[in-house]
Amino acid sequence: MLNHYLVLAVKVLLRRKFFTFISLFGISFTLLVLTVVTALFDHAFGPGPVEPRQDRTLYAEQAMMYGDHGAWSSSGGFKLFDTYARNLPGVERLSLYQGGNTVYSYVDGRKIASALKRTDDEFWRILDFSFLEGGPYGTADVGEARFVAVINATTRQRFFGNRPGLGQTLEADGQRFRVIGVVEDVSEVRRTPYAEIWVPFTTAKTDAYKAEIMGGWNAMVLARDKASMPLIRQDFNSRLLRVELPDPKMFRAIVAPFETKIEGLARMMPTGDRRDPESQLWKLVGFLTVLALLFLLVPTVNLVNINISRIMERASEIGVRKAFGAPSRTLVGQFLVENILLTLVGSVIGFVLSVLALRAISQSGLFTYAHFTLNPRVFVYGIVAALAFGLLSGVYPAWRMSRLNPVDALRGGVSR
Amino acid sequence: MIRHLARLIWNRKRQNFLLTVEIFFSFLTLFGVVLFAVYFANNARNPIGYTIDRLWSIGVDRKEADKDLAVKARHRETYRQLLMALRGMPEVEVVAAASTGPYANSNWGSNVRLVGGRQVRFGVNKVTDDFRELLHIPLVAGRWFSREDDGSTWTPVVINRRMATEIFGDVDPIGQVIKEERDPNGPPPEPDEKAEVKRVIGVVEEFRQDGELSGSGNYLFYRFRLDGSEAKEALPDRVFVRLRPGTPATFEEGLVKRAMAVANPWSFEVQPLDTMRTDKLRQYTIPLMVVGTIAAFLLMMVALGLTGVVWQNVTQRIREFGLRRAKGATIQNVRTQVLVELLIMTSLALVSGVALIAQLPLLPIPSDLAAITAPVFIGSIAVSVIAIYLLTLACGWYPSRLATKIQPAEALHYE
Numbered sequence: 009m010l011n012h013y014l015v016l017a018v019k020v021l022l023r024r025k026f027f028t029f030i031s032l033f034g035i036s037f038t039l040l041v042l043t044v045v046t047a048l049f050d051h052a053f054g055p056g057p058v059e060p061r062q063d064r065t066l067y068a069e070q071a072m073m074y075g076d077h078g079a080w081s082s083s084g085g086f087k088l089f090d091t092y093a094r095n096l097p098g099v100e101r102l103s104l105y106q107g108g109n110t111v112y113s114y115v116d117g118r119k120i121a122s123a124l125k126r127t128d129d130e131f132w133r134i135l136d137f138s139f140l141e142g143g144p145y146g147t148a149d150v151g152e153a154r155f156v157a158v159i160n161a162t163t164r165q166r167f168f169g170n171r172p173g174l175g176q177t178l179e180a181d182g183q184r185f186r187v188i189g190v191v192e193d194v195s196e197v198r199r200t201p202y203a204e205i206w207v208p209f210t211t212a213k214t215d216a217y218k219a220e221i222m223g224g225w226n227a228m229v230l231a232r233d234k235a236s237m238p239l240i241r242q243d244f245n246s247r248l249l250r251v252e253l254p255d256p257k258m259f260r261a262i263v264a265p266f267e268t269k270i271e272g273l274a275r276m277m278p279t280g281d282r283r284d285p286e287s288q289l290w291k292l293v294g295f296l297t298v299l300a301l302l303f304l305l306v307p308t309v310n311l312v313n314i315n316i317s318r319i320m321e322r323a324s325e326i327g328v329r330k331a332f333g334a335p336s337r338t339l340v341g342q343f344l345v346e347n348i349l350l351t352l353v354g355s356v357i358g359f360v361l362s363v364l365a366l367r368a369i370s371q372s373g374l375f376t377y378a379h380f381t382l383n384p385r386v387f388v389y390g391i392v393a394a395l396a397f398g399l400l401s402g403v404y405p406a407w408r409m410s411r412l413n414p415v416d417a418l419r420g421g422v423s424r
Numbered sequence: 425m426i427r428h429l430a431r432l433i434w435n436r437k438r439q440n441f442l443l444t445v446e447i448f449f450s451f452l453t454l455f456g457v458v459l460f461a462v463y464f465a466n467n468a469r470n471p472i473g474y475t476i477d478r479l480w481s482i483g484v485d486r487k488e489a490d491k492d493l494a495v496k497a498r499h500r501e502t503y504r505q506l507l508m509a510l511r512g513m514p515e516v517e518v519v520a521a522a523s524t525g526p527y528a529n530s531n532w533g534s535n536v537r538l539v540g541g542r543q544v545r546f547g548v549n550k551v552t553d554d555f556r557e558l559l560h561i562p563l564v565a566g567r568w569f570s571r572e573d574d575g576s577t578w579t580p581v582v583i584n585r586r587m588a589t590e591i592f593g594d595v596d597p598i599g600q601v602i603k604e605e606r607d608p609n610g611p612p613p614e615p616d617e618k619a620e621v622k623r624v625i626g627v628v629e630e631f632r633q634d635g636e637l638s639g640s641g642n643y644l645f646y647r648f649r650l651d652g653s654e655a656k657e658a659l660p661d662r663v664f665v666r667l668r669p670g671t672p673a674t675f676e677e678g679l680v681k682r683a684m685a686v687a688n689p690w691s692f693e694v695q696p697l698d699t700m701r702t703d704k705l706r707q708y709t710i711p712l713m714v715v716g717t718i719a720a721f722l723l724m725m726v727a728l729g730l731t732g733v734v735w736q737n738v739t740q741r742i743r744e745f746g747l748r749r750a751k752g753a754t755i756q757n758v759r760t761q762v763l764v765e766l767l768i769m770t771s772l773a774l775v776s777g778v779a780l781i782a783q784l785p786l787l788p789i790p791s792d793l794a795a796i797t798a799p800v801f802i803g804s805i806a807v808s809v810i811a812i813y814l815l816t817l818a819c820g821w822y823p824s825r826l827a828t829k830i831q832p833a834e835a836l837h838y839e
Contacts, residue, residue, distance in 0.1 A: 026735075030728040037721050109485070110693060114677035181691050182684050213689035216488040223489070254491075306453060306722050309446045310729040316439060317736035374710075408438075 010345065017346035024318070028350070031314055035354025036361060038307040038397065042300070043362040043382065043390045044369070051197055051380050053269045058135050058194055058201045062269065064100075064234060065134065066241065067200060068093070069107075069226040070275055071264035072282040073253065081282055083107050084264045085220035089227040092247045098236025099229045103130035106224055108203050111181035113167070120166050123196075124180060125203035126212055132158075134230045135201050141174045142189035145208055149188075153210035157185035160193045162377070163204045180205055183213070196376040200228065200269075221254060221262070229266060241266050245285045304397070311401035315347065319409045326409060327417030336410035343406045344399070351398030359390065429765055436737075440769055443733060447773035450726045451812050455781060457719045458811070459796070459804040460712055464637045466800050473584070473630035474559035476526060476697040478517075478671070482663040482683070483693035493655055502687045503659060504650055507552075509686045510663065513679070515671045520554040521648060521660035527635050527700035528662065534644075536622075538591065539603045546587055546642035547633060550660070552650065556628075558664055566598040566626035569647040578621040580647055587642035588627045597624045635701060637708040639795025664697075723815065730819035738762060738827045749832035762824040763817065770816045774809055781805060 021028045055062045071084035089104050096102070105127035113120045132144035137158075145156050157178070164173040164187075173187045185207055194201050217224060231237045244266055253259050265285040267275065274280050274292035281288060319326070326339060359382065366380040382390075433440050490496040503521065510519045524530045535545040555561075556568045564585055573580045578601070588597040602622040631643040648660060667675065676694050683692050738745075745758050785801070 027732055030725075030732050033728060034725045037725060041718060109691075111691070112680065112693065114680070117674045117677070119673075119676060182689075212487075213691075214487045220489065303718075306446065306449045306726060309442060309449060310726055313439075313442050313446055313733050314729050316442070317733050320439075320740055321736055 013342050013345040014349065016342070017349050020322070020346060021350060024321070027314060027318055027321075031311060031350055032354045032357060034307050034311050034314070035351055035394070035397065036358035038304065039355050039358030039390060039394055040361045040365060041303065042393050043358060043386060044365050046389050047362065047366055047380050047382055047386045048197075048369075050383065050386050051195065051378065053273065054385065056195075056198055058137055058198060060136055061134075061230060064231045064237070065228055065268075066231065066237060066266035067226065067228045067269060067272055068244075068264050068266045069200070069272055070282065071222060071262065073222055073259040073262045074283055075257075075259040075261075078258060079283070080222060080259070082223050084225050084227065085222045086217045086225045087219055088221045088251065088262070088264060089225060090218075092251065093227050093229070093244060096229065096240050096243050098232050098239050100232045101130050101134050101230040102227060103134050103229075104128050104209070104225060104227050105131050105200075106209060107226060111205070113178065113180050115167060120163075122163055122166075122180060122204040123202065124205045124207065126207055126209040128209055131206075134228060137191040137194070137201070140190045140192060141172055142187070144189055150208040150210055153208060155183065155185045155211055156188045156208065158189040158191060158206045159187055160191050160204050160377075162193050164190050178205075181213075183211065185211075193377040195378040197378050200226070202377075221251065227266075248285075308397070308401050311397075312404055315401060315405035316408060319343070319405055319412075323412060323417045326412055327414050330412070330414035331418060340406040340410050343409055344402050347402035347406075348395065348398045351394050355390065355394035358394070359387070362390075426764075426768070429761065429768060433765055433768060439733075439737075443730070444769050444773045446726060446729065447770055447812065447816065448777050450723060450815075451774055451777040451808060452780070453719050453722055454811060455777070455804060455808040457712070457716050458808045459801070461716070462804045462807065463639070463796055463800050464708060464712065466797075466803075467632075467639055467795075468636045470632075470640065471630050472526075472632045472636055473628060474526060474561050476559070476701065478667045478669065479558070479697040480665050480667065480676075480679075481525060481528065481695050481697055481700060482665065482679075483695070484661060484663060484687075485691040485693070486659070487689055487691065490659065496659065497652065497655070499659055500650055500652060500657075502690070506683060506687045507650075507663065509682055510665055510679070513682065515667055515675050515679075516665050517668050518554055518558045518666040519663065520552045520558045521650070521663045522551040522555055523549055523658070523661055524633065525549070525662055525664055526559065526633055526697060527704040528633070529704075530661070531633065536602060536604050537607050539605045541605070544587070544590060544642065546583075546644045547631075548644050548646065549631075549633070550646040550648050550658070552648045552660070555645075555664075558666055561631065562629045564627050564629050565596070566624070568626055569645075573625070573647060574649075574651075574653075576623075578623045580625045581622045582626040582628060582645040583624055584628050584631050584643040586630070586640060587644060588624070590642060597627055600624050635704050637705060641795055727815055727819050730816060731823060734762070734766060734820050735823040735826065738823045742830055745827055745830050746832050746834070749830065755828040758827050758830075759824045762827050763820050766816055766820040767813070770813060774812060778805060778809070 059065065068089070069083060070081065071088070072079055072081040074080070086104065089102075093102055093104075106125055108123055108125040110121050111124040113122065129145060129147050129150045137144070140161060142158075144158055145154070148154075149156050157180075159167075159173060159178070163178075167173070167178050168176055173190045176187050177184050178187065179185075185205070194203070196202050229240060231240055245263075248262055248264060251262050253262060261283075263283055263285045265275075267287065270292070271287050271289050274288040275282055277288075277292055277295065279288070279291040279295050329339065330336075363382055366382065369375075370379050486499055488495060488499075490499050507519055507521060510516055524532055532548045533545065534548045535543055537543055551569075553569045553571075556563070561568075566582070568582060569580060581602070583591075583597070591597070591602060592600055600623070602624065604619075604622075628643075628645075630640065631645075632638050632640060633643070649657065650659075665679070673696075680692050680694060684690070748758060748761075749755075
């Protein structure tokens, strides 16, 4: 039976090529946009090659101090994490690292701008960089403030051409570092691992940061297992209630929760409440859902209109089938099969277009070192979205069809 | 005739309703994009209030917070030496320090509560005396900061024309004090805090810090002293230099080395202002381009959809049109009927769309959108309305030709 429907559907779709084209255009374009957005999100927040254990990692990358008459939001300070985030129960590893900044080097009259990040040694144990040469700096390098650096492949190319980087020295921000490791480029969109030069934090020009509660520093923890993650969050939040604030007249509380990457984004959005240490995720989800529904509005109404036109056009066919006793359910089923087939064809086209669009975005240089791709996860999201879209736009027209009066239909349509 | 057509539309209300809904949402989408395009285009026609030829911006990272007054005094001294050293370089024409500046990604906003409770919001910058000379800022009245202000017991400020009009109306603003009152809900005064008396000494034409595409807002300049007379004064975050004509880009290395030698361990980030300008403009155009591309595809989809629906309508109503032809209606009559029906539905959608959009100014508006003026808003509505009419007419054009090919005899044959 289904086979029969499919053959019929293909025949019908080929008969009115213009209508089929309009439907396919709408479906594939809508899916293109949804897939590209999902792929960008996944690239930024999903597990990636450098951050494979995101399901056990929590980040504290935003902090806020507030009082009755003002608030200061920034990242946390070294002292905050150094004093309060160590020895949290359930934590396997803790890393402190700076937000990173751009430094400039002048080589043979050329100016080289690089993103530099100062980190501790645990940074390399939580994240999985793939080393092309050498290795990371260790506890001794950080403890003794050795001027060593890990650089990425592009930086090696910029400074040393095609020669190996290991053992070479480079100057950045007026300091001279010896290269001890070269890693593959990391996408700028992965904010935590991203940099072009990584150096021990103890090489900072002043140690004023050691006394700061706010500004410039982030922390991440690798939990022993998923079960201890809520505990880590609670424990750190309650420790923060005891922090001695620098200006108690102005500020009475500090918030710097350990969260997942996507919760961090939710906190940054205008919908997020930065004073609330609890997760702001549901607000982001709500916001994105509303946005997606708004975007889907026009394509859906358009597709519904086209579907109704397709049905009305075939009114006499439907009339004949009804007159010969076909129940409405069968007709509706047939129409939905037709519609889902169309949606699937449209989504295949949409996927092909998305691959091209993602390649274009990757090559546009808008995001440094980012290679956006369609992974199986995004593919599954896309298929689900396409089927939902197909059903959504098919149900109302199918219902209209089932209500067609056979007598009217036989005459070639209704006037209402 | 319209009434008659309205009845015909009403008879097919369910299908026509969906069609109207589709046009309605297309209009809203188009309006959103057009509004920003028109807003940016309109902004680009107006002066920004400065020129940036041969200017470099030097971001200064002092590496150390300076809440402590001893640290601050040390930093202030370093700053003075830094400015002096840069001025001494033969390639440098003018040097000025400021909190922020043109195309910088840092904005400083503030507001005052005038006596009577009226709030005035404005962008702020704190600059040294050379800042006007550096950027060639045209003055419309009064004077710029100078040594004259060293002894003053009040705070001299320079504001832009828009802000002068908003606070003083038609009164000459020069020499006027901005009369403020304390916000009853604000923080309690510091024990050693004395009220700041802002006296306007000059008015500049305009200062749009974010450049050509940004909207116009109020702006106020404070004066940096750097002579230690105000121990608590915050320090500048940026230094600007104007180079002599013909200075090569490679001078940057020498400039940074010199600055680092004077102000160890500070870091410096040198950027030509025209690069910063390009980056800033892209912050405006890229989102517009992304949204514009999506909207263009949506409208294309809608256009194709409308064509299909109208086409199907016409084929379905062959009998009706045939009857009209048989009763003596011309080809043109039938064609007009199809198009006018479509226009009536479009008008219905547009009237509801405009009615909805007209509510927008009643909502609380975020401050950065407050610069969208009535002409821009109304102009955008007009452009969108016309575009949607053209779009639906274009969609009805080909299907309406189909209606004219109908032979009365053939059409009636269906009965």
